[in-house]
Amino acid sequence: MQAILKAPASMSSTVSLTVPATATNAVLAPGDFVGFGFETAFVNDYANDFSNKLMNSVAKRLPETLTIRTGGTSGDMLTYDPGQAAVKVCVSGDCPIGSSAAYILGPAYFDGFASFQDFHLSVQAPLGPTVNLSNTLAYVELALDQVGDRLAAIAIGNEPNLYPAEFGVSYSIEQYVADVELVRANLTDALGLNETIFELLDISDFAETDSTTKFTIINTFERGIDSTDNAKFAATHFYQIKTETSTLAQMQTDLMNHAVIVSNISAGVPQDVAYLAANYPAVQYIFSETGSGLTTPREIQDSFGAALWFVDFQLYSLVSGVARVDGTQRPAANHSLWVPDDSAGDVNPGPQVRAPFYAQPFVADFIGLAPGNVLEIDLASDYLVAYASYNASTGAAEKLALINFIAWADGISTASRGSVSFAVSASGLRDTVRVRRLRAEAGCQAMGYDYAGPEQNITWAGEQWSYSLDGGEGHLVANVNVSEVVDVTDGQFTVQVLDSEAILVDLI
Incomplete structure (x- = not known):
């Protein structure tokens, strides 16, 4: 696995990521x-x-x-x-x-x-x-x-x-x-x-x-x-x-920052979870x-x-x-x-x-409908994050979530929108994998259709939710892919994740 620089970069880059073959220390998703x-x-x-x-x-x-x-x-x-x-x-x-x-x-x-x-x-x-x-x-x-x-x-x-x-x-x-x-x-x-x-x-x-x-x-x-x-x-x-956060730079530091999330949760949660498991196992x-x-x-x-x-x-x-x-x-x-x-x-x-x-x-x-065992794949980065889910019965890696936290906002960022290409290796892959995207064309300060109109629309796997358009029912958006098919060669594939975007890869 290739280590990533701590500081975010606006240019495109490639990261090597190996999905562990076994779900060591994974947690069964409720x-x-x-x-x-x-x-x-x-x-x-x-x-x-x-x-x-x-x-x-x-x-x-x-x-x-x-x-x-x-x-x-x-x-x-x-x-x-x-x-x-x-x-x-x-x-x-x-x-x-x-x-x-x-x-x-x-x-x-x-x-x-x-x-x-x-x-x-x-x-x-x-x-x-x-x-x-x-x-x-x-x-x-x-x-x-x-x-x-x-x-x-x-x-x-x-x-x-x-x-x-x-x-x-x-x-x-x-x-x-x-x-x-x-x-x-x-x-x-x-x-x-x-x-x-x-x-x-x-x-x-x-x-x-x-x-x-x-x-x-x-x-x-x-x-x-x-x-x-x-x-x-x-x-x-x-x-x-x-703290008071109003600029894109502060947003990167205070909100879109995996290290801060880890630090905040690690300050108390592991101790509390371990204490309850040891002394009050019925309490969640x-x-x-x-x-x-x-x-x-x-x-x-x-x-x-x-x-x-x-x-x-x-x-x-x-x-x-x-x-x-x-x-x-x-x-x-x-x-x-x-x-x-x-x-x-x-x-x-x-x-x-x-x-x-x-x-x-x-x-x-x-x-998913058949929850698996989940673990984080440590990318040694404050801004790039990966999680894998493994089948609870077979132990096979089934899903991969990738987040690119590098902050980019249309009309605010001076550079063009960058991306990170993840070169992924995993065992047991088929000939192709499926990729679904959580995306906003306007970037990290998009507010969604209802608040800011179509220029700041957001979709998950091609689907949009809006009070004004569908009363909250959800609908597919024209010209936005529900998913993409990516070829696998010798147990490897490459997926691109834009700055300020997340994807979900179905591995098998």
Whole structure:
């Protein structure tokens, strides 16, 4: 294997890549790995045909029912009024479209949970630093009346490590453990729960490992949070961009950068996954809330570069032992996979499909209907990335995902668009391989058809999703290849990947 220079280059180059013959240290891909997520207060905004069509376009590519996580900061600040006619009323905070706002919910709010009939749902039980058991029980009971046997988990609270900042109070791990036990016991008794169903922590920063007083999976479980052995998931949240990012150069450094993804995940995930496997093997580690960023411009957070980031983030999470990654959003969030309606107004126009959505069908197709064992092929590069998937029964290499993170944007980059040619060697190849492309002709700052028109269109394997063109159904685009056939000679083939592009190669 040829080592790659760390710095990105705009010129074309060739890289030699050998697919390992055996899947040593590979991870079996979960059949429901790809997930979605909606902020609690905005579940109803996503309860429409548009959202269901988009999610079903992904779900049909995987063998197991996918999960929608409903939760977030608003889920700990809500109250229920059985006499309120309105779906929700924002009463304080960042009204009317913020996540850190307090909402009063009426009975009609819970009708939204009935919309997602083809999916499992995770429902957040309101917690906060001062537990209101009657309010928590009312919310969960009414939600479960609609969800029924589609329930994936009951998450108790959201980001308890941020309660001091959100609510202006002190809050410790010990209090959180006690509050969780109180809520769990009451929900179990009131609802007759007798299964492993609870999701714990949902902390905002999985990398807080430098002190036993900080909220981490290890610290919290060491204090006995799963003493009744009915936890199903331990969840953390992740947002990639930590600083203000607005230029193409910053986008390359902060977002489209495999080394940064590896560094961020390696800071906490392997330790947590190993701890759970050794001490609580029934508890799965998940990323229940994710996004490219929170404070950067929409043209960065919701760009095609963010779609490429989300592909790599998910696949590196997978090989690190993460059981599910939820792509989460609310109508006003600039990192959204799609905007479900026009409720955010000019703050975030909708309804629209946004660029990061395209990561979901790519990752789903890489995993496929018969999930295999996945490993990363280390290219010693910050900007070129490779993953291989092996048949779970035969051990044969079946798929190869290649990402070229070198940032190129039409109208911004001064050089012409470069590419990298991968000279691939693998055993057991047929006479040809099939190549499918995740591409945007405008490059990494393309925003997709709905937001920016045909000049910034994005396709995966020739397919486009658009509210304005197909209502989220998806359709093939004229003059864009669904796939390409590449000849194999003596167990080798060469494929070209443009700067700011990803491809999926079917090897056998």
